[in-house]
Amino acid sequence: MARAFPELLSGASLLGRGLGMILRRPKLFLLGAIPPLITSVVFVAVLVLLLTQANRIAGWVTPFSNGWSPGAAAGLRVLVSLAMVAAAILLMVISFSTLTQTLGSPLYDKIAESVEAELGDVRDPVQEKPHVTMIRSIGQSLLLITVSLLAAVLLFLTGFIPVIGQTVVPVMAAIFGGWIIMIEMAGSAFARRGLFRLGERRAAMRHRRAKVLGLGIPTFLMLSIPFLSVVVFPVATAASTILARELLSATPAGPPQPMVDRPVSSG
DSSP, X not given: OTTHHHHHHHHHHHHHHHHHHHHTOHHHHHHHHHHHHHHHHHHHHHHHHHHHHHHHHHHXXXXXXXXXXXXXXXXXXXXXXXXXXXXXXXXXXXXXXXXXXXXXXXXXXXXXHHHHHHHOOOSSOOOOOHHHHHHHHHHHHHHHHHHHHHHHXXXXXXXXXXXXXXXXXXXXXXXXXXXXXXXXXXXXXXXXXXOOSHHHHHHHHHTTHHHHHHHHHHHHHHHTSTTTHHHHHHHHHHHHXXXXXXXXHSOTTOSOOOOOSSOOOOO
């Protein structure tokens, strides 16, 4: 625990470094803000719809409470509404990140490459054919969304538990969401080193979980705020590139070797 706190702060500080780097590249910053702006409009509309209909949906999923006293039924529906919104935000932020990455993939790759060049470019970066990269990215994104959907359902069900549902569930959503966001955002830096599989990213991230979450949790929370993501997304892309470099240079067994001779899979 004593070591985890400095690591959390160290991870969070990467946002400041990422901001400094992206501000020195105003053209990339502005271009990188366009995809999250587009997706923000779509997701805000969905979120507003959810919030306005939350009580009605809560009533629909709790028909057994119709015979309860008005106070008890209303209390249950408030708990269900809060759990539903928390689970929906988790799924929406992950989906938002995936969709934004897909829309702006060439731009975010440029940001990552620019950061790499400033810090010392990758020696012999691994290159994929564009169509291979696209197929792999789509497969991995669908897998991450599926995992996030399962987690959102679990968090929603846990939200029925009084107190725990309103305290532990939001914390767990932020931790899980921050971890998944970092798996996605650091993908370009890992791929440039021949680490294409999600399992390879997780293996590198596990060695410094606290640092990963130190960057991932505030990124996740800020991406859940409508339109703040327009600024956060390019900054977090730069920060996650720095994070990936540090993780790979600090892996106990040494930086993983590129695996270019084996077939690329989505998992």
